[in-house]
Amino acid sequence: xxxxxxxxxxLLSYNSMFAQKNNMMVRLSEIEIVPAYLExxxxxxxxxxxxxxxxxxxxxxxxxxxxxxNPTQVRILEIYASKEAYExxxxxxxxxxxxxxxxxxxxxxxLIDMKSIDAETMPLIFSKLKTND
Amino acid sequence: xxxxxxxxxxLLSYNSMFAQKNNMMVRLSEIEIVPAYLExxxxxxxxxxxxxxxxxxxxxxxxxxxxxxNPTQVRILEIYASKEAYExxxxxxxxxxxxxxxxxxxxxxxLIDMKSIDAETMPLIFSKLKTND
Numbered sequence: 353x354x355x356x357x358x359x360x361x362x363l364l365s366y367n368s369m370f371a372q373k374n375n376m377m378v379r380l381s382e383i384e385i386v387p388a389y390l391e392x393x394x395x396x397x398x399x400x401x402x403x404x405x406x407x408x409x410x411x412x413x414x415x416x417x418x419x420x421x422n423p424t425q426v427r428i429l430e431i432y433a434s435k436e437a438y439e440x441x442x443x444x445x446x447x448x449x450x451x452x453x454x455x456x457x458x459x460x461x462x463l464i465d466m467k468s469i470d471a472e473t474m475p476l477i478f479s480k481l482k483t484n485d
Numbered sequence: 486x487x488x489x490x491x492x493x494x495x496l497l498s499y500n501s502m503f504a505q506k507n508n509m510m511v512r513l514s515e516i517e518i519v520p521a522y523l524e525x526x527x528x529x530x531x532x533x534x535x536x537x538x539x540x541x542x543x544x545x546x547x548x549x550x551x552x553x554x555n556p557t558q559v560r561i562l563e564i565y566a567s568k569e570a571y572e573x574x575x576x577x578x579x580x581x582x583x584x585x586x587x588x589x590x591x592x593x594x595x596l597i598d599m600k601s602i603d604a605e606t607m608p609l610i611f612s613k614l615k616t617n618d
Contacts (some may be wrong), residue, residue: 378550380560398603413564416602417511421604427513427599429548429562466560470531 366426376412389457390424397426399457400450408444410437423460431484505523508567509545515595516559521558530559533583541577543570556593 385393396418403416412431420423432438441447516527527549534547546564551557567572574580 380557394602399492401603412605417513417599418602420598420600426602447563463501465553467553467556469527469559470534470547 354381359466364447375431376434376468377430378466379428379430379432379466380464380466381426381428383428383432384459384461385424385426386457386459387424390455391425393454393457394418396450396454400446401428403446404441405446407446408437408441410434411441432472487600499514503545509601510563510565510568511599512561512563512565513597513599514559514561514563515597516561516594517561517592518557519590519592520557522587526559526587526590527551529587530561533579534561536579537574537577540579542567543567550567554617566569 397416401416404411404414410433412432412433413429415429417427417429419427432441528547534549537547538546543566544564545566546562548562549559550558550561565574
């Protein structure tokens with residue numbers, strides 16, 4: 353009986369993990385920043401991405417970075433638990449503040465919908481960063 | 486005395502975290518695949534990224550994805566603990582197998598060195614994915 357319960361819970365847990373990953377939204381944002389605003393933009397983006405990850409359970413990752421050779425080229429890897437989580441994110445005060453204050457700083461913006469190739473090993477990948485601290 | 490030891494350990498731990506993040510190598514690879522080889526390429530890449538993350542402590546993330554609207558456009562977010570970890574990765578059998586078997590499948594390859602904007606909240610970001618499973 354005990355084994356049976358463990359098996360059922362394991363199956364349910366795999367099932368929920370699978371459902372979650374199927375709903376996940378992955379996006380790569382390609383943003384070019386007006387050079388004069390670069391430092392100010394990065395500060396605002398860092399605040400916004402930090403707040404999103406801390407305050408929104410449906411924001412799995414907002415990982416902002418820029419090209420070393422071309423620092424005005426910003427890229428953000430965004431992972432949301434679902435489309436609903438993404439839509440809720442757009443309505444948050446921290447996203448709205450980011451959007452309105454950086455409008456004049458953004459030269460071009462391309463939002464590219466992505467599909468993860470390796471969703472199964474992803475938890476392992478990301479958990480390693482925590483372990484490595 | 487006990488408090489003192491705790492404080493010292495906390496400081497050492499922050500210090501090691503800071504050092505690690507400063508050495509970290511972040512790369513975004515932009516790869517275009519010959520359409521006829523796409524499925525085969527994705528299978529090989531998934532094996533390689535999985536093996537790298539499982540077997541190499543210095544590989545923090547190899548997160549492969551492709552553009553939904555343009556599936557031959559593959560992007561890989563790669564995070565290594567240090568330059569040395571990256572160089573060791575290039576010598577592994579799984580990377581060598583990936584490199585030689587996919588050579589004819591790759592139409593173009595751009596390796597872009599990136600700098601993370603938000604390294605401080607990164608462990609929180611990535612640990613959430615684990616919690617969300």
